Amino acid sequence: MEDCLLLDAGSGGRASQRLISQCFFRHFANPLLERMDDAALLTDIHGPLAMSTDSYTVTPLIFPGGSIGSLAVHGTVNDVAMLGARPRYLSCAFILEEGLSLETLERITADMAAAAREAGVHIVTGDTKVVPRGACDKIFINTTGIGEVFANPVPSGHSARPGDAVLVSGAMGDHGLTVMGSREGLSFLTDVASDSAPLNHMIEDILQSAEEVHVLRDPTRGGLATTLNEIAEQSQVGILLEETAIPVHEAVRNGCSFLGLDPLYLANEGKCICIVPEDKAEAALEAMRRSPYGKEATRVGTVTEGKAQVSLQTRIGGRRLLGMLEGAQLPRIC
Amino acid sequence: MQLEQAFQDPQLCRSLLDRLNRALDGRSMRFMEVCGTHTVAIFQSGLRSLLPDTVAHLSGPGCPVCVTHDAEVAAFLDLAGRDNVIIATFGDLLRVPGPGGRSLKHAQAQGARVEIVYSPLDALTLAANNPGDIVVFLGIGFETTAPTVAATLLTARQRKLENFCVLSLHKLVPPALRTLLDDSQCAVEAFLLPGHVSTILGLEPYGFLAKDYHVPGVVGGFQPADILLALCMMAEQIRDNAPAVVNAYPRAVGDAGNPRARALLEQFFMPADALWRGIGSIPQSGLTLRPEYEDMNAMVRLDLTLPDVPPLPGCRCGDVLKGRMAPPDCPLFGKKCTPATPVGPCMVSTEGSCAAYFKYSER
Numbered sequence: 072m073e074d075c076l077l078l079d080a081g082s083g084g085r086a087s088q089r090l091i092s093q094c095f096f097r098h099f100a101n102p103l104l105e106r107m108d109d110a111a112l113l114t115d116i117h118g119p120l121a122m123s124t125d126s127y128t129v130t131p132l133i134f135p136g137g138s139i140g141s142l143a144v145h146g147t148v149n150d151v152a153m154l155g156a157r158p159r160y161l162s163c164a165f166i167l168e169e170g171l172s173l174e175t176l177e178r179i180t181a182d183m184a185a186a187a188r189e190a191g192v193h194i195v196t197g198d199t200k201v202v203p204r205g206a207c208d209k210i211f212i213n214t215t216g217i218g219e220v221f222a223n224p225v226p227s228g229h230s231a232r233p234g235d236a237v238l239v240s241g242a243m244g245d246h247g248l249t250v251m252g253s254r255e256g257l258s259f260l261t262d263v264a265s266d267s268a269p270l271n272h273m274i275e276d277i278l279q280s281a282e283e284v285h286v287l288r289d290p291t292r293g294g295l296a297t298t299l300n301e302i303a304e305q306s307q308v309g310i311l312l313e314e315t316a317i318p319v320h321e322a323v324r325n326g327c328s329f330l331g332l333d334p335l336y337l338a339n340e341g342k343c344i345c346i347v348p349e350d351k352a353e354a355a356l357e358a359m360r361r362s363p364y365g366k367e368a369t370r371v372g373t374v375t376e377g378k379a380q381v382s383l384q385t386r387i388g389g390r391r392l393l394g395m396l397e398g399a400q401l402p403r404i405c
Numbered sequence: 406m407q408l409e410q411a412f413q414d415p416q417l418c419r420s421l422l423d424r425l426n427r428a429l430d431g432r433s434m435r436f437m438e439v440c441g442t443h444t445v446a447i448f449q450s451g452l453r454s455l456l457p458d459t460v461a462h463l464s465g466p467g468c469p470v471c472v473t474h475d476a477e478v479a480a481f482l483d484l485a486g487r488d489n490v491i492i493a494t495f496g497d498l499l500r501v502p503g504p505g506g507r508s509l510k511h512a513q514a515q516g517a518r519v520e521i522v523y524s525p526l527d528a529l530t531l532a533a534n535n536p537g538d539i540v541v542f543l544g545i546g547f548e549t550t551a552p553t554v555a556a557t558l559l560t561a562r563q564r565k566l567e568n569f570c571v572l573s574l575h576k577l578v579p580p581a582l583r584t585l586l587d588d589s590q591c592a593v594e595a596f597l598l599p600g601h602v603s604t605i606l607g608l609e610p611y612g613f614l615a616k617d618y619h620v621p622g623v624v625g626g627f628q629p630a631d632i633l634l635a636l637c638m639m640a641e642q643i644r645d646n647a648p649a650v651v652n653a654y655p656r657a658v659g660d661a662g663n664p665r666a667r668a669l670l671e672q673f674f675m676p677a678d679a680l681w682r683g684i685g686s687i688p689q690s691g692l693t694l695r696p697e698y699e700d701m702n703a704m705v706r707l708d709l710t711l712p713d714v715p716p717l718p719g720c721r722c723g724d725v726l727k728g729r730m731a732p733p734d735c736p737l738f739g740k741k742c743t744p745a746t747p748v749g750p751c752m753v754s755t756e757g758s759c760a761a762y763f764k765y766s767e768r
Contacts, residue, residue: 385451386415387413392766
């Protein structure tokens with residue numbers, strides 16, 4: 072193979088075959104994929120099914136704690152899992168820019184394969200397009216996941232009830248600040264790394280241990296604050312958070328303070344919000360803490376009656392609105 | 406950072422609140438926090454919900470984005486459409502609407518080259534990497550940011566970077582405070598002076614507040630206990646009829662400020678009349694590049710002018726900035742003017758008072 076990607080690799084001809092077999096098949100190897108039919112024939116999956124799709128366009132492609140490849144698997148696996156489903160299969164579509172280093176593509180593909188192995192899912196169908204230089208930003212990945220729903224009742228953003236406990240599986244903002252720091256070359260952010268992780272095994276344990284889970288969500292773009300606002304609106308409830316209870320790593324707190332950002336609005340890729348009846352809170356927390364990805368799990372607030380908004384009880388005992396983010400967070404002047 | 410958390414201690418804040426109540430002794434007080442960062446800190450910490458009802462806090466003209474005049478926004482939007490020009494800017498300015506509602510974000514979507522930088526020095530890297538283009542750094546800010554821009558100009562000279570220039574729209578805080586106090590409708594009884602700006606200026610430039618206008622001024626930090634301490638000192642000065650300019654933020658601000666930064670400022674800049682949004686022209690309240698640095702002055706080098714821009718109909722940002730009106734009392738607040746559809750910069754800037762009221766007040 073050449074050392075960078077040529078347009079030929081998207082031709083559908085031999086160059087495409089070489090890329091697929093030498094890169095994708097080698098890493099994603101499984102019998103369903105290797106049949107190379109127009110679609111994957113799935114015979115051992117049982118409904119009800121959950122399905123989710125997402126596209127990944129992160130810059131830089133490789134960052135502390137992960138890469139666009141691991142992210143593309145974790146993100147979709149987690150979205151499927153949040154519905155109380157066991158993710159089984161993924162599709163994967165690449166849009167690649169001519170000139171992309173094949174070494175980079177190989178690294179990203181290997182990351183995807185490793186992430187899929189850890190999550191216990193198979194990548195069974197895919198697509199590759201190569202576009203001229205400048206037509207996309209090096210590499211875009213779309214993944215679609217499908218999983219078997221086992222939770223009953225199925226967790227949903229509509230199911231939060233007054234009196235429920237609001238739990239998070241760990242510290243907020245690691246991924247968002249890491250990616251921003253890597254993109255902008257902010258050398259003082261040395262102690263931050265993305266939390267990107269597959270949460271499906273932890274979710275399964277939570278659902279089995281707590282028996283009744285009202286809401287499961289991963290607070291990705293927009294962070295904890297925006298996700299909780301969505302839940303408050305969907306369920307038409309208020310949510311009251313305790314500022315001192317919300318875990319934020321020191322390095323993230325410092326970096327945000329410097330840049331004028333709020334960690335509660337930064338993306339997370341390996342955390343979940345779990346809203347459960349009060350009497351199930353302890354069981355759910357224990358299940359989270361058994362997972363390597365939930366060791367810092369904690370209760371951060373309570374669902375309340377009243378207006379569909381999220382309020383924050385601050386460190387000094389005051390109270391204020393924690394609204395939905397408008398546009399992207401931008402670093403301030405002074 | 407643990408030090409910062411000590412200034413968020415609930416018991417400390419409670420005792421300062423008690424001290425404030427004792428100083429107020431039932432009377433009301435109208436103080437102005439000059440700086441947008443204070444405005445945000447008061448809301449973000451939940452302090453506003455704890456302050457006695459008798460304390461009216463007014464947001465002053467200390468958010469650099471808020472006071473950027475429409476004509477100045479029009480000027481940099483003009484630049485953003487030009488060939489071979491790369492705009493380097495801090496992120497806050499991207500969403501600021503100019504005349505007609507167009508912003509740098511719109512210009513960017515239409516192909517203008519606009520780069521967010523985290524330090525003015527990053528703009529020099531942009532200039533070095535794009536030798537065929539002119540990189541214009543949007544110099545917006547107060548005495549806090551201007552010295553770093555001066556340092557950047559110095560570095561550009563030393564590195565012989567000829568394709569870098571600054572559009573200096575910097576503003577100076579003390580002349581604006583004097584203008585507010587000269588207004589017969591001014592209702593400010595005491596100023597919470599900006600901590601960041603004071604790290605450069607020290608106390609002396611605010612001396613006129615107490616001397617000429619008999620108004621207290623207290624330099625305050627940005628943690629809840631810092632702010633409460635400053636409020637206590639302001640209330641006590643009013644109670645005792647003993648106005649003075651004092652420093653309640655000694656861990657960051659020296660009484661003499663930072664002479665080295667001021668010297669650097671003076672090397673590159675000189676005071677000039679400046680336009681303030683909602684207030685108008687204030688004599689000697691801006692900074693322009695000295696004539697010997699004209700090649701790095703975007704106004705001169707790119708032949709820019711500040712166009713005549715009529716005020717936006719219905720926008721009361723000026724009254725808000727002067728402390729005459731609280732944001733929710735503006736007829737546009739939360740209706741025509743929201744963070745998604747800002748009419749004036751007080752709603753668009755993260756440090757704007759209208760944005761803070763909209764974002765943090767429970768409804």
